[in-house]
Amino acid sequence: MYNTPITCLNIPNMLQTFGHQHHHLHEDLFFSRRCIWVNGPVIVGAGPSGLAVAAGLKQQGVPFIVLERANCIASLWQNRTYDRLKLHLPKQFCQLPSFPFPEDFPEYPTKYQFINYLESYAEHFNINPHFNEAVQSAKYDETFGLWRVKTVSTSASNPVEVEYICRWLVVATGENAEKVVPDFKGLKEFSGPVTHACDYKSGESCQGKSVLVVGCGNSGMEVSLDLCNHNAHPSMVVRSSVHVLPREVLGKSTFELAVTLIKWCPLWMVDKILLVLARLILGNVERYGLKRPSLGPLELKNIAGKTPVLDSGALSKIRSRDIKVVPGIKRFAPGRVELVNGENMQIDSVILATGYRSNVPSWLKDNDFFSEDGIPKNPFPNGWKGKAGLYAVGFTRRGLSGASLDAISVALDIAKRWKEETKQTRKSVTGQHRRCIHIFRAIEN
Numbered sequence: 001m002y003n004t005p006i007t008c009l010n011i012p013n014m015l016q017t018f019g020h021q022h023h024h025l026h027e028d029l030f031f032s033r034r035c036i037w038v039n040g041p042v043i044v045g046a047g048p049s050g051l052a053v054a055a056g057l058k059q060q061g062v063p064f065i066v067l068e069r070a071n072c073i074a075s076l077w078q079n080r081t082y083d084r085l086k087l088h089l090p091k092q093f094c095q096l097p098s099f100p101f102p103e104d105f106p107e108y109p110t111k112y113q114f115i116n117y118l119e120s121y122a123e124h125f126n127i128n129p130h131f132n133e134a135v136q137s138a139k140y141d142e143t144f145g146l147w148r149v150k151t152v153s154t155s156a157s158n159p160v161e162v163e164y165i166c167r168w169l170v171v172a173t174g175e176n177a178e179k180v181v182p183d184f185k186g187l188k189e190f191s192g193p194v195t196h197a198c199d200y201k202s203g204e205s206c207q208g209k210s211v212l213v214v215g216c217g218n219s220g221m222e223v224s225l226d227l228c229n230h231n232a233h234p235s236m237v238v239r240s241s242v243h244v245l246p247r248e249v250l251g252k253s254t255f256e257l258a259v260t261l262i263k264w265c266p267l268w269m270v271d272k273i274l275l276v277l278a279r280l281i282l283g284n285v286e287r288y289g290l291k292r293p294s295l296g297p298l299e300l301k302n303i304a305g306k307t308p309v310l311d312s313g314a315l316s317k318i319r320s321r322d323i324k325v326v327p328g329i330k331r332f333a334p335g336r337v338e339l340v341n342g343e344n345m346q347i348d349s350v351i352l353a354t355g356y357r358s359n360v361p362s363w364l365k366d367n368d369f370f371s372e373d374g375i376p377k378n379p380f381p382n383g384w385k386g387k388a389g390l391y392a393v394g395f396t397r398r399g400l401s402g403a404s405l406d407a408i409s410v411a412l413d414i415a416k417r418w419k420e421e422t423k424q425t426r427k428s429v430t431g432q433h434r435r436c437i438h439i440f441r442a443i444e445n
């Protein structure tokens, strides 16, 4: 019933093992690349999205394989986030399908609680990703109607290549797969440490130092606040604009309020209401250099994917000038930065909170489903299903709740198709034999 990986060299074995659980039956003794037929989908990425699809498939008895480049599940959360991180949306918007958070979780779980939850999620559904396997390319083979997914193992001292062959491909590599590191004039000459926010853990080592934080999204705000809490002196670059919203309105989550309002009013009206409330609760934040975009917060999130900042304390540090807000960067020089307003600042280090991007265009070949920036072209709610068995989960710019919705649709759709095809092949065993031989030929070529 479960994953049936088999090597390409042994056809009788291949036919035999259909319908059984076997992992890597034969190491390939002749070639450095192994070929594995997967009797079900290949899921790329073991973050929340990949795990949620896997859980849905398990529930319906569909076999699959999850490929993960890191050595653990949810690597974004485990390896690329700072210590003080908490979920910034209330917990009911962050749990994955069919397995609720423990009741004693606080309204905003810490990243450690969230990681523990994801670990128990994987354990509960018995999901065992193939770790240290980065997908290098995935290509649809028109001749055979199959996907060829090539990975390279990142753990072995000499890289091992594997090719997976399957009918369905689920892209779950996330909107935040790679860090964005802009090219700044003179940054190479800057003498101090330069770190991206994904490698920042805490401001412990920055005590007394002047730190330039580039970017004012949720990361830039949180890193600046953390630096303050460790007695460092952060200056935060706001080159264009930002929407800062209170995390709560009269003790109720702003996000929840927005979700409720959206059911009744058009988006622009919800934005107007949010901005009036923000003004009442936070005052005029433009006074501090936090210029608001001309589009409203939800409209901007929808159109440009730019997430509004839900304030969790940085704003009060901006008011008290413990976080200094500065305009865009002109150039760096040894030990200092020159800003677009001509101001020169001595700084000890730089943290780039300049965001993330998808990596899909680098490995998914010949596809017209994803745009150049690696996000499906079709807008929500039609962005989860492509052609020829291609699926995408977690690209709707709707955080964890959006990923969960996608995962449910994708798992249902694949299960339906898998059951149809399995029934067919059971009816005609010769058909199945023929397909296996096709696969063998495909691999040989």
Ligand SMILES: Cc1cc2nc3c(=O)[nH]c(=O)nc-3n(C[C@H](O)[C@H](O)[C@H](O)COP(=O)(O)OP(=O)(O)OC[C@H]3O[C@@H](n4cnc5c(N)ncnc54)[C@H](O)[C@@H]3O)c2cc1C
Binding pocket: 044, 045, 046, 047, 048, 049, 050, 067, 068, 069, 070, 073, 074, 075, 076, 077, 081, 085, 086, 087, 088, 089, 093, 094, 133, 134, 135, 136, 172, 173, 174, 175, 176, 177, 219, 356, 359, 363, 393, 394, 395, 398, 399, 400, 401, 403
């Ligand atoms: C600092 C931070 C805080 C956030 N906080 C929240 C929040 O509070 N609430 C919320 O709703 N959302 C939040 N988000 C958004 C975040 O994207 C989601 O929470 C969630 O992690 C998305 O899950 P995902 O599985 O789609 O992507 P990811 O969590 O990024 O998982 C993708 C996985 O795919 C793997 N992968 C990537 N490329 C390859 C490849 N080529 N081959 C094999 N594996 C690959 C990665 O290693 C990773 O493990 C936050 C994001 C960041 C950066």
Ligand SMILES: NC(=O)C1=CN([C@@H]2O[C@H](COP(=O)(O)OP(=O)(O)OC[C@H]3O[C@@H](n4cnc5c(N)ncnc54)[C@H](OP(=O)(O)O)[C@@H]3O)[C@@H](O)[C@H]2O)C=CC1
Binding pocket: 085, 086, 087, 088, 089, 176, 182, 197, 214, 215, 216, 217, 218, 219, 220, 222, 237, 239, 240, 241, 306, 307, 328, 329, 353, 354, 355, 356
């Ligand atoms: N749970 C939580 O508390 C947290 C959640 N997150 C989530 O993670 C995702 C990523 O957030 P984040 O890392 O903040 O990234 P964002 O993409 O939201 O923000 C990037 C910031 O960097 C700025 N920037 C980019 N390039 C330059 C440049 N060349 N010069 C100056 N500034 C530049 C952008 O400015 P501009 O707008 O002008 O391009 C913007 O302010 C978001 O979805 C966010 O909600 C992140 C941290 C904490």
Ligand SMILES: O=C(O)C(=O)Cc1c[nH]c2ccccc12
Binding pocket: 089, 255, 301, 307, 308, 310, 397, 398, 399, 400
């Ligand atoms: O944190 C993120 O990246 C999210 O995408 C969560 C999110 C989705 N829609 C929003 C609207 C306002 C603030 C956060 C989010």
